[in-house]
Amino acid sequence: MQEKNVAIVTGSARGIGRAIANKLATKGIHVALGDIDPAVVEVGKQISEQTGSKLEGFVVDVKDYNSCSNFYRNVLSAMECDHVDILVNNAGINRDALFVNMTEQQWDEVIKVDLYSVFNCTKQVVPGMIKVNHGRIVNVSSMSWLGNVGQANYSAAKAGVIGFTKTLSKELARYNITVNAVCPGFIDTPMTRAVPENIRQKFLDRIPMRRIGLPEDVANFVSLLVSEEASYVTGEVINISGGMTI
Ligand SMILES: NC(=O)c1ccc[n+]([C@@H]2O[C@H](COP(=O)([O-])OP(=O)(O)OC[C@H]3O[C@@H](n4cnc5c(N)ncnc54)[C@H](O)[C@@H]3O)[C@@H](O)[C@H]2O)c1
Numbered sequence: 001m002q003e004k005n006v007a008i009v010t011g012s013a014r015g016i017g018r019a020i021a022n023k024l025a026t027k028g029i030h031v032a033l034g035d036i037d038p039a040v041v042e043v044g045k046q047i048s049e050q051t052g053s054k055l056e057g058f059v060v061d062v063k064d065y066n067s068c069s070n071f072y073r074n075v076l077s078a079m080e081c082d083h084v085d086i087l088v089n090n091a092g093i094n095r096d097a098l099f100v101n102m103t104e105q106q107w108d109e110v111i112k113v114d115l116y117s118v119f120n121c122t123k124q125v126v127p128g129m130i131k132v133n134h135g136r137i138v139n140v141s142s143m144s145w146l147g148n149v150g151q152a153n154y155s156a157a158k159a160g161v162i163g164f165t166k167t168l169s170k171e172l173a174r175y176n177i178t179v180n181a182v183c184p185g186f187i188d189t190p191m192t193r194a195v196p197e198n199i200r201q202k203f204l205d206r207i208p209m210r211r212i213g214l215p216e217d218v219a220n221f222v223s224l225l226v227s228e229e230a231s232y233v234t235g236e237v238i239n240i241s242g243g244m245t246i
Pocket of ligand 1: 017184
């Protein structure tokens with residue numbers, strides 16, 4: 001293995017992705033942050049100053065295969081490495097609407113950002129992981145994969161992520177590459193802050209722990225999944241939801 005572990009975290013300019021990048025950095029892992037929002041560059045600098053780890057932010061559109069190939073090349077060069085050890089496919093969006101009102105654009109955008117992205121980014125890192133016979137891939141799905149009113153597009157994409165995770169875990173286990181999915185419940189991020197207050201309250205009522213999750217709750221668990229301690233865990237789908245079920 002190269003001297004330092006190197007991780008890619010997508011969708012890390014804010015929210016859950018940013019918390020994951022921060023957590024990995026506190027463990028001394030070098031982190032490449034990728035996001036469509038150019039603010040990611042500054043976020044990388046800030047976390048680097050706070051943790052002393054090497055971090056760098058890159059602008060990437062994860063729904064675009066060529067953008068992901070360029071991103072990966074730039075990461076290898078900036079991090080002075082020949083592979084990455086960890087990939088966290090976290091970038092995601094929602095465009096909620098009842099199916100009868102859902103536009104083709106809403107469908108397309110969510111499927112591309114939430115599902116194609118996982119193929120686009122994973123495709124970059126796997127050959128390098130196979131070469132070193134080691135790797136960690138964590139896909140951020142959602143409990144909505146089980147079905148949620150107003151989220152036919154999002155549920156389909158997030159269910160696709162789980163099928164992808166399970167298949168890849170079987171294909172890559174022989175190379176000591178683990179592939180797992182996490183399903184956050186209701187986590188306090190810009191994505192959920194857009195939800196109307198009455199709906200937020202309804203979610204809160206359904207959470208046995210009686211609090212909305214924090215991005216750090218997800219980050220702490222992802223940090224465990226990418227550690228050596230989790231080397232025999234693969235193909236799993238873990239809810240991080242304070243006990244909430246769908
Ligand atoms: N917040 C929750 O309660 C919750 C629950 C379940 C699952 N999730 C999942 O967790 C992940 C992170 O969600 P969040 O709540 O932090 O969302 P967020 O909206 O706060 O952050 C998402 C990040 O992804 C980036 N992004 C969007 N489109 C992109 C693209 N095309 N290319 C690159 N980056 C792009 C955004 O710029 C943003 O920085 C998502 O996959 C989401 O579906 C969130």
